[in-house]
Structure formats: C-alpha cells, structure tokens
Amino acid sequence: MRRPSPPAPPAPPVQPVVLGGDIGAYSLARAAHEAYGVRTTVVSSFATGPVRRSRVVDHVVEPGVDEPEVAVAVLRRLADRHEAEGSGAPLLLLGSADRAVRLLVENRADLEDRYVLPYVGRDLLDRMTDKEGFGAVCAELGIPSPRTVVVDVQRDARAAGGPGVDVGRTVGGGDPLTFPVIAKAASTTAYAGVSFPGKQKVFQVAGAAELDDLVDVLARAGYQGTFLVQDLVPGDDAGMRILTCYSDRRARVRFSSFGRVLLEEHTPGALGNPAGIVTGGGAEVAEQATRLLEHVGWTGYANFDLKVDPRDGRAVFFELNPRLGRSNYYVTASGQNPLELYVREHLQGLDPLPPGAPALADAERLYTVLPPALLLRYVADPALRARVRSLVRSGRAVDPLRYRPERDPRRLAYVAAAHLNQVRKFREHYPLERARAVRAEAEALTRRAGA
Incomplete structure (x- = not known):
C-alpha cells in the first residue's frame, strides 16, 4: 500500500520585501531570519555590499528602482511570482530609508492589493518628517527641540536676490541664534534630489558670511525647500x-x-x-x-x-x-x-x-x-x-x-x-x-x- 504523502509544512507567517539595499535593509532581513527562518527579498538599484551573497537575502537588482513607476512595476512582478510559487505567506513591504518609505506611501494605491504596508498616510508623513513641522509639534507639547530659524532658500538667498539669512528670526520669537550653528534640510527627501560639491547631511557653520554662502550654493543647485538653521547643542x-x-x-x-x-x-x-x-x-x-x-x-x-x-x-x-x-x-x-x-x-x-x-x-x-x-x-x-x-x-x-x-x-x-x-x-x-x-x-x- 502506498503511504500518503506527508503534510506540507505550514507557510511561514510572513514574506518580507524590503526596498533599499543598505545595512538597515540587511538588518531587517537578519531579524526576519532570526524570528521566522525566512529569506527576505531585498530590491535595490545596484548590488550593495551589505546584502550581496547573503544566505538570508534574495537580492533583486533593478536599475532605476528609485523611480516610482519602476518600483511599482518590479514590486508587482515580485508579488505575481510569489503568488505563482504558492507559498501562502503574506507579503510585508518595508522601506529601509526615508525616500523608500515615501515612495511606498505615495504609491500605496498601486501596491496595497498585494502587500501589507505598515506606514502612516501621506499627510501625517509630510507633517512629521518635515523638520519644521516636527519642531512645531515639539513646541506645542513642551518637548525640548533646538531653537530654529527657517530659511526659504529661493526667497532668502542673495544669489536669488534675497536679503540673506536673519538668525534673529527664530521660530516662536525666541532669542537670536549665536554662531556656530547647525544647518540642515527640512526635508531629507527634497534634499536628496539636489547635488553640489561639498554636500553634507548636516553642516556646522562658523559665521554669518559662511551661512549666506551656503544658502547661495543651495539656491544655485536648485534646492526648492526650506533649510533649518539651529542652535548647536554642545558635545561630541x-x-x-x-x-x-x-x-x-x-x-x-x-x-x-x-x-x-x-x-x-x-x-x-x-x-x-x-x-x-x-x-x-x-x-x-x-x-x-x-x-x-x-x-x-x-x-x-x-x-x-x-x-x-x-x-x-x-x-x-x-x-x-x-x-x-x-x-x-x-x-x-x-x-x-x-x-x-x-x-x-x-x-x-x-x-x-x-x-x-x-x-x-x-x-x-x-x-x-x-x-x-x-x-x-x-x-x-x-x-x-x-x-x-x-x-x-x-x-x-x-x-x-x-x-x-x-x-x-x-x-x-x-x-x-x-x-x-x-x-x-x-x-x-x-x-x-x-x-x-x-x-x-x-x-x-x-x-x-x-x-
């Protein structure tokens, strides 16, 4: 008598898919493997060291995946393949960087029929990831945040015919900033789209002339957002x-x-x-x-x-x-x-x-x-x-x-x-x-x- 086939093993509770190939993406894949023994599908625009040749990652290289139409197409194609393979595990879609999360949120309507996207809506995302908006909420609740001057680059830059930066124009009317100060983009997503020599995530600025020069560089580079000039909190x-x-x-x-x-x-x-x-x-x-x-x-x-x-x-x-x-x-x-x-x-x-x-x-x-x-x-x-x-x-x-x-x-x-x-x-x-x-x-x- 032919013995019945053993029952198929239960489907894992999740199949993670991560957009972005940095060490944060690998860390998510490692966490998924530790918890559930699953390999994570990581999608990035080029082969990155942290996920290359990993036994816990299925790495999909898709040039141009930072563009929404490319990302949506490849993610839907991966969902089709997953469904055809019949594992039964639900797809959890994550972004490993702010820009990737924003892409997923802004294209939720084209993805959420195939994936679980555990992120807030666009309005709240915009409000709280804009450092100016975040600072306003902190001020409202009495949560410590740095004294801040908001610079509208295209309005204030001397290169655009503006007056330069007034460090006395602090949000809420507090004391003027004193140098040295910190300067950074209010929106990391908008800042990611511009390029110029010497670009940094955060600048430490020693004086007024240096600050005006930086804003001029931003204006010439085409940055359209606001830049925040903030109190430098001492310490390393x-x-x-x-x-x-x-x-x-x-x-x-x-x-x-x-x-x-x-x-x-x-x-x-x-x-x-x-x-x-x-x-x-x-x-x-x-x-x-x-x-x-x-x-x-x-x-x-x-x-x-x-x-x-x-x-x-x-x-x-x-x-x-x-x-x-x-x-x-x-x-x-x-x-x-x-x-x-x-x-x-x-x-x-x-x-x-x-x-x-x-x-x-x-x-x-x-x-x-x-x-x-x-x-x-x-x-x-x-x-x-x-x-x-x-x-x-x-x-x-x-x-x-x-x-x-x-x-x-x-x-x-x-x-x-x-x-x-x-x-x-x-x-x-x-x-x-x-x-x-x-x-x-x-x-x-x-x-x-x-x-």
Missing part, C-alpha cells in the same frame, strides 16, 4: 541618543527601545549615522515621545534622533524618521525583534507586543559596526569605556553584519574588508585628534554658556 557624538517606538493601529505607543550613542559615522554621505550604541534605559524620553506620537495619531515605527544638552541636561529632540532606522539592529539586540510586532499585529491579528515582553527594552547590549578596538579609541569617558569593554568581553556585543549562518567566503571577506575600511575612513574623515578638538570646543562652549 557621545551626547547623541537614539529612540525607536512602535505605535499600534489605535495610535497607542506599545514599545520603545533606547540607546546611548558612542560614536557616529563621519564620511560626508553617512554623517550622523550611529556606529556604536549601548542599549537600555531611556524612560523619560520614551514618555515624551509617547506624548508626541499619540498626540498626532502616529502608527507603526518612529525613530528619533536626540542629543543631551550639557548646559541643562535635557535630551533635545532633533527629528522623527518614519521607519526603523538604518541602525535598527540595535532594537533586536536590545531584546525585542522589531519584525515580530509588525507580524503579530498586521498579519496575525494579535496584540503587537508578545506576552511578557517589556514595553521599554531593558537588555544592555553593545551595537557596533566598527571593530571594538577602533570604537574604544573614541570613547573618552573612562567609566563608559570600561562598560563597553565589559560588554565585549561578556559576549554582549553585536555587529549586524556578523551573522553565523552567513558562511560564503566571499561575503566573509567583504565583512572583514568593510571593518578594515572603517579604520581608513575614520583616519581620513574623523581622526582622533579632531575628535579631541571637537570635545574640547564643546566643553568650552558649555563653560561659556554657564558663565
């Missing part, structure tokens, strides 16, 4: 903090993960991205973020950049990113796999937070994309340096690219080379002498402010 990278929150479909914040940044990247294109984070703590800022997110009706993940102002000890909120951040693996390291909340709520109809999971992640871990020896060179505080060493020695340090199932020798060679390249990049763009000078300058600014 070690003053930065990161916070990630998850809000359920009823716009209630259910989970938060906080981290103390040790060091940021300093190459022009990646300036400001955390390179080392110690997880844990953050109850006070999580409460402030909860008030903000629930006030505006946010759903899904939100990622905040903050900095502790040494002049008064307050954590200052800089911006909201509408997604899991580029360094999102710090959330996984802190004790809660972030994909699990999406899957439980949007695909399984369950409460997003697993039973017994803390609402504020409490595991202390070290997240780093740098060799620990390089990271430790830049940690100035002796107690913090000892804490970092202890995390490394006790096996509580994680690097998102170092994942045991990844055994392709070519990929292992890439990861090793990437770490060696970090040494070169820091030597070139942020040598230790400069880091010490930045720290000394910040201490001097703090002393002057307290005098």
